[in-house]
Amino acid sequence: MAELSSIEQERKPTVRVIACQIGERELSPILWGLEEEGIPSEVQSVSGGEAVALARQAAQMSALNVGVALHGGEGKAVLHHRDLAEGAPLFTLPLQGVESFRLRLLGMNAARLVKGEPLLFGEEPVTAASADDPPEVAFERQACGLRPGSEELLEVVVRTVIELLGKG
Amino acid sequence: MRYIAGVDVGNNTTEIAIGEVSGKGKVRFLSSAMVRTVGIKGTLRNVIGIIDALDLALQPLAIQRKDLSVVLLNEATPVIGDIAMETITETIITESAMIGHNPSTPGGQGLGLGQTIGLPELAAVAADAQPWVVIIPGTAEFADAAEQLKRALSRGLKIAGAIVQKDDGVLINNRLPQPIPIVDEVKFIDRVPVGMPAALEVAQPGRTIEKLSNPFDIATLFHLDPEETRKVVPIARALMGTRSAVVIKTPKGDIEERRIPAGKIILLGHRQKVEVPVDEGADAIMAKVADVYPMEEVQAEPGTNVGGMFEHVRQVMADLTDQPVSTIRVQDILAVDTFKPQQILGSLAGEYALGNAVGLAAMVHTQKLPMQRLARKLEEEIGIQTMVGGVEADMAIRGALTTPGTDAPLAIVDVGGGSTDASVINTSCEIKSTHQAGAGDMVTMLINTELGLEDFDLAENIKKYPLAKVESLFHMRHEDGSVQFFQQALDPRLFGRVVVLTDSGPLPLETRQLLSKIVDVRRQAKRKVFVKNALRALERVAPANNIRLISFVAMVGGSGLDFEIPSMISDALQEYGVVTGRANVRGTEGPRNAVATGLVLAYAEEFGG
Incomplete structure (x- = not known):
C-alpha cells in the first residue's frame, strides 16, 4: 500500500x-x-x-x-x-x-x-425503442386468468404459442 | 353499587369508559379503552369492535364481563361527509409546442434561437447564417454526438442549442469548444417537430428562466402579433419557475386555456333558492351558503363531478339508514379554492400546468341511525342489558366538562373525518350543537391534489405526521430546523429526500418539491378547512352567534391529538378572547373518551338507589 x-x-x-x-x-x-x-x-x-x-x-x-x-x-x-x-x-x-x-x-x-440529492435506483435509461409495451404482457394476463380442463388448456396453449409466433 | 360501561362508537374509533356508580351522582371511573371501529358506524359489525374494547377495558380490573350492570351506547349523530373536486381550467396544447421542465443537470446556460434539426441531418447542411437547434435522440452516445457537433461547428455552422433525450447535457456541453444551452432528459424526443423555429433557455444554477416565462419575450423572439401573444400566455405560465425550457413555434400550434363547464349548485333555504355556478370560486359559494342558512337541501347539476358526489353521499346514507334516497337531504357544504397540477396534453417531457379547481365537501344529516338495533344485537351477544344512552353532543360536553379548569359556558369542537362538530353548554345547562361539512378527509384530498400525489394514503400520512429532510447518511433535519443524528446509517433510499415521519418509520417522498413547499400546502389545507370550519361551527352555536360570548373552548376527539391543529385553532380564537385548549377528560384521558365518560356520568345522575 x-x-x-x-x-x-x-x-x-x-x-x-x-x-x-x-x-x-x-x-x-x-x-x-x-x-x-x-x-x-x-x-x-x-x-x-x-x-x-x-x-x-x-x-x-x-x-x-x-x-x-x-x-x-x-x-x-x-x-x-x-x-x-x-x-x-x-x-x-x-x-x-x-x-x-x-x-x-x-x-x-x-x-x-x-x-445531498436523492440517489437513483436502477431505472432503465430512456431510449427511442422503449415506447411500446412488450407483447408478453397480453400473454401473461391471458394465461393467469385460466382455469380450464386439460384439453382446453392444451388448446389455449397451442393458440397462444401460435399468437406469440405470429407476433414475433 | 353497579358497574357501568359507556360505549362511544365513532367513525374511526370505539371508546369505552368503565365506572362504578354507588349513588346518585356518585361515580368512580375505573378504566378506559380504545379500539378501531369495525365496519361503518351504526352497522351491526360494530359489535365486534365493542366487545373487543370492553374486554380490553375489563382486563386490568378484577371484574368479568358478566359483572357489568348496564352497557350504554351513544346515540350517534347520523352525519356523513363526502368530497369532490371540480376542475375549472386546464391547459391543452394540441401539436406539441413547448418543453419546460427541470432536468436536474441541464448543460451550458443562456438563450439560443434556431431551427430544429435532427443530429444525423446536421452533416448534410451547408454553412450559412442559419442557427440550428439540434435534436439528439437516445440512440446517440454523448461522445459521438459531441464529436458531430464539433465537426459541424468547425465547418462554420451555427449551433444555438441542443435538445437531448438522455441525461447527457453536461457531458456533451463539456466536450464542445464553446458552451451552448442544452435541455436534456426529454422523454418523448421523437415528438419534437423538425424544421421549426425554436427558442431554448437554460438558467444558471439557483436561478429560473427569465425570457421564456415572459409572454412578451416569447413574442419578441418569434415575432408574434398581439393575438398570437395572447395564445402563448399558458405556455409562459407553465414554464415559470423551471431552470430550463424550450419553446417551439409550430405552424398549426394551437394552445388554449380551456374553461371546463363546471356544474351548478342549487342552495335551498327556508325562504329562498339560490343558484351558484361552481366556477365562481369558493368565496362566492360560501357567501351564498351563509346567506341561505339555515339550509334545507343542496342540489347539484347532474353529470358533473359535484353532481356525482352528491349522488354518492345520498346513496351511502340511504343504505346506512334504510331510507329511500329521495328523503336524504344535504344540509351543509364547504367549498375551498385549490389548484391541481395537470399533465399538459401533448407534452414532450411530462410537463404540468396548474389548473384552478374548487374542492367541495357535503354533509348529510338524517333521522336516527339504527343504534337501537345495534344495542339489541350487543345485548344478545354478551347477555347484559344494553341501552342507547343519550345524544352524542350532550354526552361529549358532559365528558369535556370533567376537564380540570373548565366551566360553563363551555364549547367543544370535534374535527372528525367527515364533519366538524361543535356544541355549547350555557350556565343553565342548555346544549346547542351543529355539524359542518368538511374535515379531515377534505384536508387529505387537498394535500393529495395540490401536491399531485395521486396517492390518498400518502396524503393522509403527510397530513398526520411532520416532515424532515435526510441530509446525510447519519442525520436528518426536521421541518422546524432541528437536527437528529442516528447511530446506524439510514437507508440509502431515504438519502437526500423529504421524508414523512410516520409511527412505523420514515417514509420517503418521490416528489422533488421542497420541504417548505409541502409544509406550506399542508398548513394551508388545514387552515382552509379546520380553522375555517371551527370558526363557522362556533359562530352557529355561540350565544347571539358571537364567539366572544363563549368563555372556554375545548377540543375533543382524535383531531385534538394532531401535532398542529390545536395550535392553529387556538391562534385563530385568540382574538376573540376565548380560553382555548385540548380537553383533558377526567384529568387523565386527554381529548379522548369524552362521550363514553359523559354516558356514565349521565347514568349516575339519574341513578335512583
Whole structure:
C-alpha cells in the first residue's frame, strides 16, 4: 500500500476513484456519471488490495468523503463513504456482465451523495425503442386468468404459442 | 353499587369508559379503552369492535364481563361527509409546442434561437447564417454526438442549442469548444417537430428562466402579433419557475386555456333558492351558503363531478339508514379554492400546468341511525342489558366538562373525518350543537391534489405526521430546523429526500418539491378547512352567534391529538378572547373518551338507589 500512503497527505475536493486491474470499459462510465452531475473526480490506479478496503481508503482520501473502487480481480465496483463502517459500503456492484448504464448510475450516485440529492435506483435509461409495451404482457394476463380442463388448456396453449409466433 | 360501561362508537374509533356508580351522582371511573371501529358506524359489525374494547377495558380490573350492570351506547349523530373536486381550467396544447421542465443537470446556460434539426441531418447542411437547434435522440452516445457537433461547428455552422433525450447535457456541453444551452432528459424526443423555429433557455444554477416565462419575450423572439401573444400566455405560465425550457413555434400550434363547464349548485333555504355556478370560486359559494342558512337541501347539476358526489353521499346514507334516497337531504357544504397540477396534453417531457379547481365537501344529516338495533344485537351477544344512552353532543360536553379548569359556558369542537362538530353548554345547562361539512378527509384530498400525489394514503400520512429532510447518511433535519443524528446509517433510499415521519418509520417522498413547499400546502389545507370550519361551527352555536360570548373552548376527539391543529385553532380564537385548549377528560384521558365518560356520568345522575 505504499503507493496510497504518499497521496494520503493531500485530501483534494474530488471524488476519489481507485482502479485495480480494470479497463476503460468499466472505468469510463463511472467518470461520466460524476461529470454529468458536475462533481470533479480523480482516478488513481493501484496494483493490489481488497475492493471494499480500497473504496473506504478512497473515501478517506477525498475531501468530499466519497470514494469508489473498481476491482477487476474481485469483479466488483464499490461505493463508499468516509462515515460508514469499513465493512458496510453503501453500494456494491458485480462487474460480471454489467451494463454500462449501471456503472454510470454508480458514478451519478457518488456525485449525488456529495450533493445531498436523492440517489437513483436502477431505472432503465430512456431510449427511442422503449415506447411500446412488450407483447408478453397480453400473454401473461391471458394465461393467469385460466382455469380450464386439460384439453382446453392444451388448446389455449397451442393458440397462444401460435399468437406469440405470429407476433414475433 | 353497579358497574357501568359507556360505549362511544365513532367513525374511526370505539371508546369505552368503565365506572362504578354507588349513588346518585356518585361515580368512580375505573378504566378506559380504545379500539378501531369495525365496519361503518351504526352497522351491526360494530359489535365486534365493542366487545373487543370492553374486554380490553375489563382486563386490568378484577371484574368479568358478566359483572357489568348496564352497557350504554351513544346515540350517534347520523352525519356523513363526502368530497369532490371540480376542475375549472386546464391547459391543452394540441401539436406539441413547448418543453419546460427541470432536468436536474441541464448543460451550458443562456438563450439560443434556431431551427430544429435532427443530429444525423446536421452533416448534410451547408454553412450559412442559419442557427440550428439540434435534436439528439437516445440512440446517440454523448461522445459521438459531441464529436458531430464539433465537426459541424468547425465547418462554420451555427449551433444555438441542443435538445437531448438522455441525461447527457453536461457531458456533451463539456466536450464542445464553446458552451451552448442544452435541455436534456426529454422523454418523448421523437415528438419534437423538425424544421421549426425554436427558442431554448437554460438558467444558471439557483436561478429560473427569465425570457421564456415572459409572454412578451416569447413574442419578441418569434415575432408574434398581439393575438398570437395572447395564445402563448399558458405556455409562459407553465414554464415559470423551471431552470430550463424550450419553446417551439409550430405552424398549426394551437394552445388554449380551456374553461371546463363546471356544474351548478342549487342552495335551498327556508325562504329562498339560490343558484351558484361552481366556477365562481369558493368565496362566492360560501357567501351564498351563509346567506341561505339555515339550509334545507343542496342540489347539484347532474353529470358533473359535484353532481356525482352528491349522488354518492345520498346513496351511502340511504343504505346506512334504510331510507329511500329521495328523503336524504344535504344540509351543509364547504367549498375551498385549490389548484391541481395537470399533465399538459401533448407534452414532450411530462410537463404540468396548474389548473384552478374548487374542492367541495357535503354533509348529510338524517333521522336516527339504527343504534337501537345495534344495542339489541350487543345485548344478545354478551347477555347484559344494553341501552342507547343519550345524544352524542350532550354526552361529549358532559365528558369535556370533567376537564380540570373548565366551566360553563363551555364549547367543544370535534374535527372528525367527515364533519366538524361543535356544541355549547350555557350556565343553565342548555346544549346547542351543529355539524359542518368538511374535515379531515377534505384536508387529505387537498394535500393529495395540490401536491399531485395521486396517492390518498400518502396524503393522509403527510397530513398526520411532520416532515424532515435526510441530509446525510447519519442525520436528518426536521421541518422546524432541528437536527437528529442516528447511530446506524439510514437507508440509502431515504438519502437526500423529504421524508414523512410516520409511527412505523420514515417514509420517503418521490416528489422533488421542497420541504417548505409541502409544509406550506399542508398548513394551508388545514387552515382552509379546520380553522375555517371551527370558526363557522362556533359562530352557529355561540350565544347571539358571537364567539366572544363563549368563555372556554375545548377540543375533543382524535383531531385534538394532531401535532398542529390545536395550535392553529387556538391562534385563530385568540382574538376573540376565548380560553382555548385540548380537553383533558377526567384529568387523565386527554381529548379522548369524552362521550363514553359523559354516558356514565349521565347514568349516575339519574341513578335512583
